[in-house]
Amino acid sequence: MTEKYRHLYVVIEHEDGEFLPVSFEMLGEARRLLDDFNLKYSLNEKVVAVILGHNIEDISKKLIEYGADVVIFADNHELKDIRNTIYTKVICQIAQDTKSLGEIEPEYAGEVKKPRYMFFAADSIGRHLSSTVLVELESGLASDINQLVIEDIEMSHQQKTGGTKETYKKTLKMYRPDFSGFLWTTILCLDNKNPAFQRDYHPQSCSIIPGVFESLKPDSSREGKIIEFIPTIDEEDLKVKVLSRQIIKSVVDFDTPRTIVSFGRGIKENPEQNIRLIENLAKELNAEIGVTLPISKKPYSVSPALDSKYMIPDRVIGTSGHKTSAMLYVAAGVSGAMQHVWGMKDSGFVVAINPDEDAPIKNECDIFIKGRMEDVIPLLIEEIKKQIQIVEA
């Protein structure tokens, strides 16, 4: 059967030739998905890594070690800096280049027009790049995905199918945890089969949350194809000039400290006073302070000093922020939404302070101190002071 869409393209991110971990994580998940896919459908479709930049041919090989079957690279000095317009154009050129699509797997050459699936990183670069690429390719995109499944879906949908039952084969089910931290939404990108406005929507695409998927162990014996793509560069697409680039360390450091104290909506009864309490606890423990995502949205009004210091995205621990493997993690008034847990679960020893024993954080901690932080933290501070004196003595 002829199919116009084949293969899974993964748009790789690197900073001056250094791969970002999410690139390998996406390849790992792509490999697992496509191995199952090929087995299930008796096909021979490929994981294709797409990489743009300058002087990148050598590093391209590494992507094969991490699970790609094919690497398509575009090397041009105009691609040294990541600029949205030219990157979008070149990625779209690659996605629609029937020559390289044919080279990937000669068995499907001639019939294949576009990738079947496409992955991007859900970060500062990939979030915007995926958006513009998918407008240009006129297809759909789900953002911030943390689980992927491919299966045939039978459904009837007022708009998509005009109310009749249709089977959507090889559909990518894209799961995204929603803002509340409690819901999980499955997004599908589906062709319009409704006779009133038929339209193909491929590739089915998503951006993937960094840190969610496991990368494969690199295997230097893996073999694959490396294809050079010569991009067409139009002056019109080079309007943005990069004047300078400066790397700055985040003001919040979750890597060095051995202890992190974090807080969530449990501060609500007296936000100002509770944040002060948490500050004191962190001081005694020489800890950095983290917050949950809802706190970064400033749900409570506190003094400007505390607001600008703590209720900020930079402090978020979880899928929308940082991941930590602190030796000691103290979660005060944190319910334990999946997004937050992802960011702290690799910690050594976890202590939770929470009045609600049904809070999911109980499943993720070593000690669950049942109580209000207003009551518990002063006792903790007092006891820490005593025990430090013992140590110091």
Add this chain to the structure above:
Amino acid sequence: MGTLNISVIIKLEPDFSEGNVSYNPDGTLNRAETKNTLGPHSGIAAQAAFFGRVMYDAKVFIVTMGPPIADLALQQAQQISDAEELHLYSDRLFAGADTLGTAEVLRVGIEKMPHKMDIVFSGHRASDGETGQTGPQTAWKLGFTFLGNVISYSVDLETRTIRAKRLISLQGSSNVVEEVEAPLPVFISIDPTYKSNYDTISQRLAFEKYQKEAIQRAQNFKDYLKVFNAKELGVDETLVGLPGSPTIVYKVERLPKSTATRRAEVIDGTDPEQIRKVVTKMKEALSAMVIK
């Protein structure tokens, strides 16, 4: 010196601030009980537009797609930005749109404006949808150069160019601040850390003057409001709403409760004796208590 026309795309969102947000017993958002307000990221985009108003005497136009009650968000954004026109794109045909279907409405609306826009701002992402896709997708459809994560900007009205600083977070803890220059028009998605700085006395005087004007205008916001339906905008009905949306929400479920990864020992938080044991265990975990 030329003039500067600025448009801001905003969104009416659930108000997540305490006292206004309401959750169902299962932890999901109770939309009926939750108040709506101008999204916080939309508010920052409106501040960035107001910076253009103060510094370059720009004309500001606010646009949104939404139900009729979204005029509340337009009013709030006008009070921040001193906008001279508020455009609401409202039609049942637009309902259920994903980001592509939304971007199409916004593109048509912005192209239909009485003036050609030089800068279009959008917020970083919505608090309820959180995709961050609508801005860049609208930019691409408009054919505007897209600059994401902008933390500050300045415009040279003679050369019609913009200079902007962008904050790019890399996985891990380091960030990159990139300074770029581009000819107008541009589309900017504003970073949550954006701040307007008014350094000179004349800038602060202009700030006060326009702020007063903004408050007055917002009190009579209906005088500045224009509402357009699909027909008035002249959109292609197959490119908006559900027909124009490649993606659908197939299923919404509760996130599965994680299986316990640790076996928690439950401690009574009011018992100092038990707290002592906790601190001892914390100390063991750190090998020795961290001493300041």
